[in-house]
Amino acid sequence: MIIAEAKPNSELLEMVSDCSKVLVVGCKGCVTVCNVGGAKEVGVLAATLKIARRRQGRTIAVDEVTLERQCDPEYVDEIKDRIGDYDAVISIACGVGPQFLSERYPSARVFPGVNTKFMGGAVAHGVWEERCAGCGQCVIHNFGGICPIARCSKSLQNGPCGGSDHGKCEISKDVDCIWDVIVRKMMSQGRLDELLKFRPPKSWTTSRDGGPRKMIREELRI
Amino acid sequence: MSEFKSGSNLEKVLRAGHFAFTGECGPPTGANVEALKKKAAYLKGMVDAVNITDNQTAVVRMPSWAASLIVMQEGVEPNFQMVCRDRNRLAAQSDVLGIYAHGIRNMLCLSGDHQKFGNHPDAKNVYDIDSMQLIHTVKTMRDEGKFLNGQDIDVPPKIFIGAASNPFAEPFEYRVHRLAKKIAAGADFVQTQCIYNMDRFREFMKQAVDMGLHEKCYILPGVTPMKSVGMALYMSRSVPGMDVPEDLIKRLRGAGKGKVAEEGIRFALEQIEEFKEMEGVAGVHLMAIEWEHRVPEIAERAGMLPRPSV
Known part of the structure; x- marks a missing residue:
C-alpha cells in the first residue's frame, strides 16, 4: 500500500x-x-x-x-x-x-x-518499510524475491557495494544493506551462481524516467 | 577596471554594443578530434563564440567540456552548453569549476531533451535541478562565491551565463514571463530556439521590450537556414516547439530543384537584416546544423564580417 x-x-x-x-x-x-x-x-x-x-x-x-x-x-x-x-x-x-x-x-x-x-507495508505495529519503487518491470525474482531497486540506497543491480558493513548500509546504521540480505538468501538457497551473472543496465522507460505513466486495459473500458 | 562578469569575448562584444554573432558546433559521436577541429576552422573568426552542444537530442557524444577545450585550442571561443538531464547538482557545480579552471567563460544552461528522443532511451534521467535552478546556481557560484549548500568556493568561477528561450512553445502568453524568470534567476544573455515565424517573434520581442527585458539581458534570436524542403517539413512536424509557417515551406518548394538551400539561406539573411533593426535584439545565434562549412559565406553575406575585436 x-x-x-x-x-x-x-x-x-x-x-x-x-x-x-x-x-x-x-x-x-x-x-x-x-x-x-x-x-x-x-x-x-x-x-x-x-x-x-x-x-x-x-x-x-x-x-x-x-x-x-x-x-x-x-x-x-x-x-x-x-x-x-x-x-x-x-x-x-x-x-x-x-x-x-x-x-x-x-x-x-x-x-x-x-x-x-x-509503497511498502507494516513490518511491526507503527513501523512501515519501503518495498517497491514502481519501476514498471519487476525483476525481484533475480534477487531472491527482494527488490534492490527500491531497497538499495544506490539501486545497485550488481551489489553489494564496498559500503556494506556488517549487514548495514553505508548511509546509516539504521538502514539494512539489502544486498547483504539478498546474498545470504541466495546462498542459503544454493543459487549464488545466479547473482554472479552480470546484470546489464536496466531499461527505465517503464519507470518515471520514461515520462508520466498511464495504463489502459481495453477489456475493462466502457 | 572593468566590471565584466566573465571577461569573455562574447560578453565584451555585447557590452561594447556590437551586434553579436554566435555559432554552434556539435561534438563528434566518437573521439574524432580532427573532425571537430575541421568544424572549428570554418567558424574561426566568423562568430564571437560557438555553442558547443551537450549530448544534444540525447545522443551520446564527446562531452561539451572536452569539445569546448579543443575548439578553444583552435582559437574559437566556446559557449559551453550544460543540460540538467545527465548530471545532478554535484556534477553540475563540479563541471562549472572544471570548465572555468580551463579557461571557458561562457555557459548556456539548459534542461536538455528527454532521453526518449535519443539513442539511449532506456536511460534514467537526472533532472535533479532544472535549467532555471542551474542558471541561479551558476550565478550564486559566481557572484556570491558559494555552492548551492552555502559553502564558500575557493576561487569562484566567473562565467557569462546564458539561457535558452523558445518563443513558440505553449502556452505562448507565458513564454515571455518564463524568459523574465530566467533573467531574474541570473541569465546574462539568451539565445532563442530557431525562429521561422517572424510575426510571432515580433510579438514576443515587443512583449519582452515592453517589460524591459532587453535592458537586463542580451537577447539573441536563433537562426537556422533550411537546407531542404524535407528539413522544413521535419522541423514543422517532428520537432517539438518548432513553428515553421506554411508560407516558408511554399517558398522553399517554389525555389525549384537544386535551389532550395540557396532560398533557405536567403530567408535566413532576410531574418538577420530584420533582427539588426529590431528593438531589443542584441545579436543573432546562427545554428547551421552540420553546415559549419557554409557559415563563412552566410557571415559574409549577412554583413557580419569582420567580427569586432574588443
Whole structure:
C-alpha cells in the first residue's frame, strides 16, 4: 500500500491561514490502514485546526468527510454539492487524492494534508518499510524475491557495494544493506551462481524516467 | 577596471554594443578530434563564440567540456552548453569549476531533451535541478562565491551565463514571463530556439521590450537556414516547439530543384537584416546544423564580417 505521514500542524495552519471555512477530506484506502488519513484522523485534524485557531484569537469552521477512495472519480463526486461552500479543502489521502479533487473541482483550493512517502507495508505495529519503487518491470525474482531497486540506497543491480558493513548500509546504521540480505538468501538457497551473472543496465522507460505513466486495459473500458 | 562578469569575448562584444554573432558546433559521436577541429576552422573568426552542444537530442557524444577545450585550442571561443538531464547538482557545480579552471567563460544552461528522443532511451534521467535552478546556481557560484549548500568556493568561477528561450512553445502568453524568470534567476544573455515565424517573434520581442527585458539581458534570436524542403517539413512536424509557417515551406518548394538551400539561406539573411533593426535584439545565434562549412559565406553575406575585436 501507499504509506503517508501527517504534515506538521504548523504547516497546515499556514496553508489555510486566510481561510475561514475548510473541509477536511479523508480516504478509506491505504491512508486509513496506515493510520494517517482515515475518518479518525480527519476528526483529529478538524479539532486540531479549530483549537489552534482559537488560540490565535480567530475562529475557523471545519467540516469532515471521509470518502471510500479519493483515487476514484465515483467517490470524489460525492462531495460535489458541498465543495462550493468552502474556502479550501484539505485532503489527507496520498498525493493522488488532492489531485483528483482539484481536477474534479477546478475552482476549489485544495491542500495536501499529508506527505506521501512510499509503497511498502507494516513490518511491526507503527513501523512501515519501503518495498517497491514502481519501476514498471519487476525483476525481484533475480534477487531472491527482494527488490534492490527500491531497497538499495544506490539501486545497485550488481551489489553489494564496498559500503556494506556488517549487514548495514553505508548511509546509516539504521538502514539494512539489502544486498547483504539478498546474498545470504541466495546462498542459503544454493543459487549464488545466479547473482554472479552480470546484470546489464536496466531499461527505465517503464519507470518515471520514461515520462508520466498511464495504463489502459481495453477489456475493462466502457 | 572593468566590471565584466566573465571577461569573455562574447560578453565584451555585447557590452561594447556590437551586434553579436554566435555559432554552434556539435561534438563528434566518437573521439574524432580532427573532425571537430575541421568544424572549428570554418567558424574561426566568423562568430564571437560557438555553442558547443551537450549530448544534444540525447545522443551520446564527446562531452561539451572536452569539445569546448579543443575548439578553444583552435582559437574559437566556446559557449559551453550544460543540460540538467545527465548530471545532478554535484556534477553540475563540479563541471562549472572544471570548465572555468580551463579557461571557458561562457555557459548556456539548459534542461536538455528527454532521453526518449535519443539513442539511449532506456536511460534514467537526472533532472535533479532544472535549467532555471542551474542558471541561479551558476550565478550564486559566481557572484556570491558559494555552492548551492552555502559553502564558500575557493576561487569562484566567473562565467557569462546564458539561457535558452523558445518563443513558440505553449502556452505562448507565458513564454515571455518564463524568459523574465530566467533573467531574474541570473541569465546574462539568451539565445532563442530557431525562429521561422517572424510575426510571432515580433510579438514576443515587443512583449519582452515592453517589460524591459532587453535592458537586463542580451537577447539573441536563433537562426537556422533550411537546407531542404524535407528539413522544413521535419522541423514543422517532428520537432517539438518548432513553428515553421506554411508560407516558408511554399517558398522553399517554389525555389525549384537544386535551389532550395540557396532560398533557405536567403530567408535566413532576410531574418538577420530584420533582427539588426529590431528593438531589443542584441545579436543573432546562427545554428547551421552540420553546415559549419557554409557559415563563412552566410557571415559574409549577412554583413557580419569582420567580427569586432574588443
